[in-house]
Amino acid sequence: SHQDAIKKGLEAIGPDYDVWDVPYLPVDPKHLGRSYEAVIRVNSQSGKGGVAYIMKAEHGLDLPRRLQIELSKTVQTIT
Numbered sequence: 616s617h618q619d620a621i622k623k624g625l626e627a628i629g630p631d632y633d634v635w636d637v638p639y640l641p642v643d644p645k646h647l648g649r650s651y652e653a654v655i656r657v658n659s660q661s662g663k664g665g666v667a668y669i670m671k672a673e674h675g676l677d678l679p680r681r682l683q684i685e686l687s688k689t690v691q692t693i694t
Contacts, residue, residue: 619664625651663687 617639624637635643644651652672663683670676670686678686 618662618668622664622668625668666690 620638621640624640628635628637637643663680663686666687667678667683670678
């Protein structure tokens with residue numbers, strides 16, 4: 616999914632990058648006065664990547680893949 620690709624791209628590039636190269640994000644949101652949180656949204660269409668990103672960014676939790684799948688199902692049901 617695109618959210619999973621963004622999550623992996625953000626993890627790969629790190630905070631001190633020379634060239635911005637994140638899938639689906641042509642520019643660094645910080646250069647537009649935005650945060651990454653403003654770009655990633657969780658809704659009924661969110662897959663495990665979007666949910667996993669929010670859990671890691673907001674709560675410091677790096678969820679195992681199986682838990683990401685189960686949690687994303689719950690989020691989709693609630694939203």
